[in-house]
Every structure is written in C-alpha cells, then in structure tokens.
Amino acid sequence: MTEYNSLEKIRLQKLEELRAEGVEPYPTRAKRTHTSKQAIAEFELAEKDATPEVQATLAGRIRSMRTGGKVSFAHIEDGAGKIQLFLRINELNEKLSFFNKLFDLGDFIEASGVMFRTKSGEATLHVYDFKLLAKSVTPLPADKDVTLDDGTVVRHASLDNPELRARQRYADLAVNPEVRETFRKRAKLVQALRAFLDNHDFLEVETPILQPLYGGAAARPFTTHHNELDQDMYLRISFELYLKRLLVGNLERVYEIGRDFRNEGVSFKHNPEFTQLEFYWAYADYLQVMELTEQMVAYAAEQVTGSTQVTFGEHQIEFKPPWRRLEMRQGILEASGIDIAEQTTAEALFKAIKAKHPNKTPDPAATRGKMIDFLLGEFLEPTLIQPTFLYNYPRDISPLAKSIPGDALTVERFEGYIAGFELCNAFTELNDPLDQEQRFIEMGRDYTNDDEEKHPLDEDYLRAMRYGMPPNGGFGMGVDRLAMILLNKHSIREVLLFPALRKEE
C-alpha cells in the first residue's frame, strides 16, 4: 500500500473534491489546436494587423501560478515551451476560484481562449474555458530562486541530487529543461551516425543479443538461462563475430547500433549496458576505416552541436579531419621513454619499465601485450586530448586483428582517443580461419587464470570463416562516450536516461 506524505494527502483530498464537483481528474481524451510555440508565433504574425484574433486551445503542465481573487496568471509548459495563461472572473465566474483552490503545480490542463499581449508585454492566452487533463498527486520538486535580505540570490536548483535525478529521471526531465535538451541531442547523434552510414551504403542489421556463446571482446558476460531449451545463454559483449558472419554471407557493408552488456565495474565512463556502434566493410583496411571514422564523427559533431569544434571541460576539441595519427611504438617511446620494438618479450619489457619507472610497473606476470597496454594507459592516454588515431597494436591483445605483413608481433589496429580516453577501436579484420583458430587457442592459454575472461572458442564462427571471408576493416565505438564529449558531460550517467543503480531498499 502506498504511503502518502502530507502534501500528497492534500492533493488526494482535492482529487476527491473534484470528483464531488463532477470533474473527472483523469479524462480519456484531450484536445489542442496549437502548441505554445505555434500559438505565440501565430499571434506575433497576426499582431501586424490592427485587430489580431488568434483563438487557441492549448494543453500542458502547470509550472507556475499567481492567483488572485478576481484575476489569476499561470504558466503552462508543453513539449515546445512555456506560455502564460490569463484567467479573469469576468469570463470564468466561479470557475476561477475552482482553479485557484483545486489546481496545483504539475497538473496537466487544457485551456481555450484568445491570444493577447499583457501590459508587461508577454504574449498570453486569455482563457475563456479550461479543463483538467490529469491531476498531479506528488508535487514536482519546487524550483524557484530567492533574493535574501542581504541581496544575495540563492538558486534553489529544482532537483539537484544526482541519485534522485537518475532514479527519478521522469521528475528530472519534468523540471529541468536542459536535461530534456541533452537527450534530444543524444537522439540527434544516433540519427546522424545512422544517416552517415546509410549514405555510405552500409546496411543496418540486428544480430542476437541473447547468445549461446559470447565473444568479440575480453569482458565478463551476464549469464542467463533459457528454461525450455534448458540452456545457459549470455547477453552479448560485442557484435563483432555475428557481423563478420554476415560478410561471409556476401553482405559487403553492415552496421549495428545497439546495446552491449559487460558484467564489470561501474564508473563515470562505464555502465553495465551501453550503446555500441560497429561496422564491417569488405575490401577495406584499417587505414580506410580511419578516414571514414574521422569523417563520420566530424559529421555527427556538426549535426549535434552545429560545429566541428566543441568544448569539453577545459578543452576545445576540433573534430575536423584529418585527425592526428600516431604510431603506438612512437607514442609510447615519447611518453615513457621505452621502445617496445626493442623489447620483444614480456620479461625484457618488464625489466625495461622497471629500470625507467621503478614506481610504475605492471603486473610482472602479464603478457607483453598487457604490459604495452599498461604503458599506454599510464603514460600516453592522458596526453591524447585532441582526436588522435593510435595505430599498430601488439598482436597478443588483439586476437581478431590481422598481422602487419612481415611483423609477427604487431597487428593492423587503431584506437581513437579524445580528451584522454578511448572512443573507438578498429582493425583490419583477421579473415584467415586457420590463424583465427590458433589465436583463440592462444587466448585460452593466456587467460587460464581467469576463466570468465578468456576468449571462448567459437566453432561456428570458425566454420563461417572457412567458407571464405573477404578482407575487411571493422570498427567499434562507444556511442555514450561520444555523447559525453559532444554534450560536455563528464559522467556517463548524464547521457543515459536510466543508468544502472542499485535497487532501492
């Protein structure tokens, strides 16, 4: 049974009074002829005539009320904006006090009347009749600023608590217009990415989220169970292996935008489910993917913000191609003073790091690739503020990427870095089934200490590859992270409508 607080009890009482007056507080249908924006625009146009006559029926939520005995004002807010209502006893008679007494902030109403301009100059609907559309029982968080006696203005942010804002995103959206704007822009971002790929002849596809075997990344999966099949299933950790199966099927350019699930830590840049974009491009290599990537992201930035240059915290980020290209060996050499090409084994590399940076050493049991990744994260990554393609990665941490001809330790892979963190990951895809099988086996050996993290060997994927897979370039990007950068939000929770939270109570 719901327990109501004192404010809610008062509103429930009003709800009963409304019913007693014969007013249905939740009528089935609403009517409107104009949005707030349309009504104002139409009125401003009509004002050029001597006698503007714009009749309108508006619908929206009451956001402020200034009630009086014989005249009241209110603002309602709809999807397009806010508009003021003017209610006068002359037209409404006893309905005015009915409005003053029984209507509350947060109620949805429908109001009909004629547009006019108040003495203070605001385009306003002179209300001839109104109707309740939905009673609000729980008050929305108050939003108002107050000037104190000493003259200082205290802004009472309507809803500021990050936990409440995330848990009750509906209330956050209802009272914080800038939050609505953030999510409109996020939608625009996804639209722009989709439009860009569509225009480049990529086919949008949907592959299984619920999979008998997970793969395509090194991450712990969520596990579930299908009752009728009596079989464990996994929520996907990447789209990669399914999308590449489609290349075997002669679909030359495919992409998917959807949700990945990784059963790992939560942080300002990690949510257990996140939106991923992956595409695979037959007959292309990672250099061509690089070019397409910088074009795509620049296009998206422009569509979302109107410019290829955006502000992220203290940084001005310029997305206009071409982006900086930095070979990983060179980047790590400059950032840490260690040349990974000279250290061809894990043992040698560990010694070199320990000699140079005794306070910053990786796990001595790590593979060479993991140590290189450590150097990258520790020394190089924080310095990559402007969009940068870091390319040529160690083979042993890239089991799905193709080796550089003549270099057994390195693969054709790049990651895009912006504002000091990883945005995307791409490579010339491995299409040799025998090499791929070998890599799976190697991964299994490297990860034996941690069962959940090892790359499971996907027999069906190898079978698909044996039919023949065209050479291709593949790409993956965290859409939430791009949204963070474009919208200048420093936590992934700010760009997710409903971020993962522990359950209440």
Next chain:
RNA sequence: GGCUCCGUAGCUCAACGGCAGAGCAGUUGACUCUUAAUCAAUUGGUUACAGGUUCAAAUCCUGUCGGAGUCACCA
C-alpha cells in the same frame, strides 16, 4: 571489492555534544495585468536504518542500506 566523503521537511540547504531551523513548495486569508508576484498568518521531522557511548546524540563510536568521488578491474 579497497579508501575518502555524504544521507536532516516535498525540493535545496543550515545547525556539528545542549530546545531541529531557513528559503522555496504547501495551507488559510487579501489583491482585476501578475510573471522566479506581493502582503498577513500558518502547517510540516522516527535527522537513512539498527545498536552503543553520554546527564544529554542529527552531531561521537560500530554495523547495515543507499549515493558521490577515487583506486582496482575494464583491449
């Protein structure tokens, strides 16, 4: 998971061993052009939860729950 900080009225916050407060919101009344309306009066609390120390606990201690930050983890 480790460490640090936080949880007080519907919302935003004070009080930091000595009577639990303010602004907004709410309630009652006044006001026929208000607009972050104004004026007068007024309601609202198991201080997240459980235990302990103390003459006295929102305040100090322990535990639990939830959150934030950070580290670890995360190609």
